[in-house]
Amino acid sequence: MGLVVSVKKAVKGFTLDVSWQIGNELAVLFGFSGSGKSLTLQLIAGLLKPDSGVISASGKTYFDSSLHINAPPQQRSLGYVFQDLALFPHMTVKQNILFGAKGVPKCETTERYREMIDAFYLNDLEKKRPSEISGGQKQRVAFARALLRRPDVLLLDEPFSALDTPLRIEMRTFLKALRSTFQVPVVLVTHDASEAATLADSIIVYSEGSVIQSGTTADVFGSPKDERVERLLMGMSL
Amino acid sequence: MDSSALFSIQLSLMVAVVSTFFIIVIGIPLAYLLARKNFLGKEVLDILLTLPLVLPPTVTGYYLIVAFGRNGFIGRYLYEWMDWTVMFTWYAAVLASFVVALPLMIKTGRAALEAVDGNLINAAYTLGHSNWETALRVTLPLAKRGLLAGVVLSFARALGEFGATLMLAGNIPGKTATMPLVIYSLAASGDWSEATLMVVLLTLMAGIFLYLANRYSKTIF
Numbered sequence: 001m002g003l004v005v006s007v008k009k010a011v012k013g014f015t016l017d018v019s020w021q022i023g024n025e026l027a028v029l030f031g032f033s034g035s036g037k038s039l040t041l042q043l044i045a046g047l048l049k050p051d052s053g054v055i056s057a058s059g060k061t062y063f064d065s066s067l068h069i070n071a072p073p074q075q076r077s078l079g080y081v082f083q084d085l086a087l088f089p090h091m092t093v094k095q096n097i098l099f100g101a102k103g104v105p106k107c108e109t110t111e112r113y114r115e116m117i118d119a120f121y122l123n124d125l126e127k128k129r130p131s132e133i134s135g136g137q138k139q140r141v142a143f144a145r146a147l148l149r150r151p152d153v154l155l156l157d158e159p160f161s162a163l164d165t166p167l168r169i170e171m172r173t174f175l176k177a178l179r180s181t182f183q184v185p186v187v188l189v190t191h192d193a194s195e196a197a198t199l200a201d202s203i204i205v206y207s208e209g210s211v212i213q214s215g216t217t218a219d220v221f222g223s224p225k226d227e228r229v230e231r232l233l234m235g236m237s238l
Numbered sequence: 239m240d241s242s243a244l245f246s247i248q249l250s251l252m253v254a255v256v257s258t259f260f261i262i263v264i265g266i267p268l269a270y271l272l273a274r275k276n277f278l279g280k281e282v283l284d285i286l287l288t289l290p291l292v293l294p295p296t297v298t299g300y301y302l303i304v305a306f307g308r309n310g311f312i313g314r315y316l317y318e319w320m321d322w323t324v325m326f327t328w329y330a331a332v333l334a335s336f337v338v339a340l341p342l343m344i345k346t347g348r349a350a351l352e353a354v355d356g357n358l359i360n361a362a363y364t365l366g367h368s369n370w371e372t373a374l375r376v377t378l379p380l381a382k383r384g385l386l387a388g389v390v391l392s393f394a395r396a397l398g399e400f401g402a403t404l405m406l407a408g409n410i411p412g413k414t415a416t417m418p419l420v421i422y423s424l425a426a427s428g429d430w431s432e433a434t435l436m437v438v439l440l441t442l443m444a445g446i447f448l449y450l451a452n453r454y455s456k457t458i459f
Binding site for chain 1: 355357358360361362363364365366367368375376379380
């Protein structure tokens, strides 16, 4: 179990050049907006194509420029929770979650769906549309939808950024519980230092398209490599 | 009301229904291509398909004769192989209405499909759904209001098509003369009472159609 990412991608005057790998843990991609964190997730998910490099998850190669491998997003076993959650507004909660059942054997679909409904406390909401439920409930639907297929890796693109502080803290606790239930490697993108500190097993610090430090949460917070990392961790601008 | 006037009502409805059917089958996929895919010549195709909206219908009719007339670059082969020409048949009225009304479907449909949030489409891809499935279950349903508006406008335009129809199908009573053509003939010959009746009828038909479309769109969406 794990994820290996070593990619280069140039987009409109910005160059991303990063190399890192994680095991079965919750890794936080940490850095200011525009440092290439979300772009990295899009490359991992296959929504954009790297210029060169390698991406593999759980031993499966999704992208390898030297071997001309570039699996489409549909063939990558990844759960992706978007910043705006991307719930389908024309579908009910149930339909949204079951939309994530692609490739799940028919006989298992109902059982897995019930498992998600229970795990994410969505029992009374199944017939509601996303516009009829609260922010926190939407989050849980997005997680349930992303996890129904039991992906090899869960990618979270600042999913809590739109929530107010109490709900954000509640969702952090929820995410920790979710990690222990589903045992799936998670890559969480955030620019919130306290979120990184409370959730991460390891931290990968991004700055201007490069990784400037990576290690366990204790390592990174305990001994920031340089002033840039220190300022980032303190939530100050560079 | 004489038999050719009654026939024109039936013909107008038939022409509008059949051309709208083809507009749905051909126009929606074209609008989808223009909205969501990138290919060489995309904007040129958009301009070509939209031109009939801004050109006088007689000019569109002229081009259609150049293409589908007995000596036209397509019509010539049809005549050679099938000993048949579309000119001065009711099919010509369908073709004229189709070409003139298609831009309304393309423009409205393209705008509606472009407005669908790209993240929702990406979400469908990351959940394992193919381009086809995503188009049918996410993109098209989310754009359905705009697409329906395109269909309604196209139908209404097809129902009232005059210029290109006259050029291509002619004004043959009982054969190709649709309601707008009959109204023109009646007015030209000074038969105002009959013309007024037809005008009121056509206005009512268009009004009822728009009312039903509005009501239906509110109940299903």
